[in-house]
Amino acid sequence: MNFKEQIRKFSYPINQLLFMVALFSWVVYLELQTITMFQLYLPSFGFVSIRLFCYVLLVLKGMSELVEFIKEKEYKQLKISTLIPFFCGALFVVLGLSIAVITKNTVIFDTCFLIFSARNQDLQKVMKAFILMQIIIMFACIIGNLLGILPERTSARPGMIRRYALGYSWTNFPAQMFFYLTLMLFFVRGLSFKWWDVLLTISGAIFWYVITDTKNPFALGILFILLSLLIRKWSAFFERSFMRGLATAFTPVLSTVFLALNYFYQSDSVFLKRLNLLLSNRLFLGSSGINNYGISLAGQEIEFIDNITKFERRNDDLPYNFIDSSFINILVSKGIILYLVVVTCFTLIIYRLMKAKHIIGALAVVFVVIHSTFDPQLLDLWFSPFPLFIGKLFSRKNTDKKMNWWQATSRSL
Secondary structure (H helix, E strand, O other): OOHHHHHHHHOOOHHHHHHHHHHHHHHHHHHHHHHEHHHHHOOOOHHHHHHHHHHHHHHHHHHHHHHHHHHOOHHHHOOHHHHHHHHHHHHHHHHHHHHHHHHOOOHHHHHHHHHHHHHHOOHHHHHHHHHHHHHHHHHHHHHHHHOOOOOOOEEEEOOOEEEEOOOEOOOOHHHHHHHHHHHHHHHHHHHHOOHHHHHHHHHHHHHHHHHHOOHHHHHHHHHHHHHHHHHHHOHHHHOOHHHHHHHHHHHHHHHHHHHHHHHOOOOOOHHHHHHHHHOOOHHHHHHHHHHHHOOOOOOOOOOOOOHHHHHHOOOOOOOOOOOOOHHHHHHHHHOHHHHHHHHHHHHHHHHHHHHOOOHHHHHHHHHHHHHHHHOOOOOOOOOOOHHHHHHHOOOOOOOOOOOOOOOOOOOOO
């Protein structure tokens, strides 16, 4: 092996470096601006600058991959079967651009661009970096709040139950973030998670439940940990083909059932009324969104009013119309095409994880789907990197059998 080959072997591939810098520049800024009180200290032009910086890096990444593609003469070995996923990914980006133009929500284009760019990245490394990033930001929010640098935002539930945000811009955000942290940690650990992983995640879930009184991520987080313990004890059972089939069918079945409940919701139905009450009015809000705005192919411009909007505008009389369910929100605001793409992609992701016998990883994505049925963070990359797994479905390379498909990398297109 000559010197150049040694350098090539041990150096970090330029396309991966460019992607990581672009991704985390964008994600960190969006998280600080969107869900933390650090937003008070960010310049008004900051996001535009970060976005342009991200675009430049991703374009450079694509150019470096094209150079590698030509240099290695891979065009001589092209097959239609390997080109189809790549061009599907390109269409995915075009879809994101179309939705961004129609809805005037340009973040969706950034998200689709980053997802497509993740097709040849090691998502295990990305997830480890996400865990570290989220822990740092979480402690920064808590410390900043305790020192008085970040103001406190509180809210109250009936019965005078006070809820605290501890440096985040709304009271439920830290609990939601910790739920995703739990999923990421167990995904990386797999069946080899330790007892202190269980202790720390349960302790953290209890802490944020007490502080924020946010029930959904707490209940789902505890259930996920318990099921992970169960899977580790009887892993052979969960690796069977019929369990793979059940897990694969989960996303389309749950999303379809929930869509039907929203579409056919009637307030005079005793069952649906009680279910809506149990789901904190989510059926009514989803049904109202569908009835008021309809369903389009590629989205529509909608001004959603949520609790943060009412707080910032100092007007509690504004009509709350935000659709909390990610799936229903995507369907109404971003169109049926993206809705079907997202449901299909998460179905395939779970199938491939089960096929690779990464049962804990598949369980984590199942819980992402469950959580997203009731909460709006599914495509929000500043909450978690799980949407990036969609990009792996657009990979042109065949996966190395000795490597997990979500870790497979390429310097080329």
